[in-house]
Amino acid sequence: MTITADETVATDARSDAPASRYPEYDFSRPAQLDRESIRHLEAGFEAFARLWSAQLTAKVRVRAHLALERVELVSYEEYAETLPVTTAMVVAGLAGREEPCVVQFGLDSALLWVVQMMGGRSTSLPAARTFTPIELALVRHLMDDTFEHLHAGMDGLLPAEPRFSAVHYNPQYMQVISATAAVIVARYSLRLGDAETTATVMIPASVVADRLAATGADAAGAHTPAHTVEQVRSTPLEVTLRLAPLTIGAGEVLDLAPGDLLRLPHPETKPYELVAGDTRIALATPGSRGSRLTCLITTTSEETH
Incomplete structure (x- = not known):
């Protein structure tokens, strides 16, 4: 399986920097009000x-x-x-x-x-x-x-x-x-x-x-377990369809140019990994529905344990 270097490849989901998501904590004033x-x-x-x-x-x-x-x-x-x-x-x-x-x-x-x-x-x-x-x-x-x-x-x-x-x-x-x-x-x-x-x-x-x-x-x-489950289910979660990774040297990366081909070590018959962050949650095969790209879940993580 090959892919050209100027094509866009899906990357792992990465969380925002902690400094942008959480306010600074003032250690000189540890007392806080919720x-x-x-x-x-x-x-x-x-x-x-x-x-x-x-x-x-x-x-x-x-x-x-x-x-x-x-x-x-x-x-x-x-x-x-x-x-x-x-x-x-x-x-x-x-x-x-x-x-x-x-x-x-x-x-x-x-x-x-x-x-x-x-x-x-x-x-x-x-x-x-x-x-x-x-x-x-x-x-x-x-x-x-x-x-x-x-x-x-x-x-x-x-x-x-x-x-x-x-x-x-x-x-x-x-x-x-x-x-x-x-x-x-x-x-x-x-x-x-x-x-x-x-x-x-x-x-x-x-x-x-x-x-x-x-x-x-x-x-x-007053906060029941049902409320917790509801909050977890409604929390947005970014997922990524991931191929097997390819390791190459820094010199090869610097020499890349439009039109170059990279051979990915992912067999055509092997399902891709569906991951959230770095955690695999399922295996899936890519597909499409009209103009939209899709993936078909073949196995969930619970089924493999």
């Missing part, structure tokens, strides 16, 4: 955003809107580095836990809330500064309801309702948790009337880890 956990957290933080928006609209008497931008798992140090040098970090403790939760927003936003709650009218954000005792009392009253909404929105992920603890103004110097501790951060865009700003919510990962794991276990339990 997709089910991210979806659960996003649903909770979006529910909180709706509740907090309604609360601000009612209390501040200006239409407020919060939009969840993303949820991420980072260290507390990384989170603190993304915050302004001066901001409002409202800390709340959890019963039976040392790690606190944090709701952070700009001081200018909070001062606008105070102006509105006191009956004033303002269309722009005031200059940022720390709170006076009266302003702090108003913000604390507002945040008591906010933490209640956070507990309700997270739908059981938090072990208890957060309770107001303190307000810190400098995230770089006031460390409310270990710098290397893993924290879950929800980042929001906040629009209050015509003013636009940002806000964040920080929850220590250790606080919700057990409940997220339980949620993942419930989801895994």
Whole structure:
């Protein structure tokens, strides 16, 4: 059997390079969130955003809107580095836990809330500064309801309702948790009337880890063997009809030219191998149906064992 060098010959199925199929793994940040956990957290933080928006609209008497931008798992140090040098970090403790939760927003936003709650009218954000005792009392009253909404929105992920603890103004110097501790951060865009700003919510990962794991276990339990079989059957698989290989020297390859003939060591009466990757799954003979090339399965791998 012969074949000309300028004809196209089927080659073995080759998988894509691993780097193109899998994201890079950051060994400096080994903690990761699976997709089910991210979806659960996003649903909770979006529910909180709706509740907090309604609360601000009612209390501040200006239409407020919060939009969840993303949820991420980072260290507390990384989170603190993304915050302004001066901001409002409202800390709340959890019963039976040392790690606190944090709701952070700009001081200018909070001062606008105070102006509105006191009956004033303002269309722009005031200059940022720390709170006076009266302003702090108003913000604390507002945040008591906010933490209640956070507990309700997270739908059981938090072990208890957060309770107001303190307000810190400098995230770089006031460390409310270990710098290397893993924290879950929800980042929001906040629009209050015509003013636009940002806000964040920080929850220590250790606080919700057990409940997220339980949620993942419930989801895994719902996955039956029948689902696995269905997924395997629907997975695309590239197969190749392969002749017996021919080994030649590198010099012969370099001397090849159009019109040269290569004699392949495959008998005409011997079936070809049908392979997936490097695994033989059947023997087959080539054929055609109309303008399409086909192969006829003659023996499967199970029949040869």
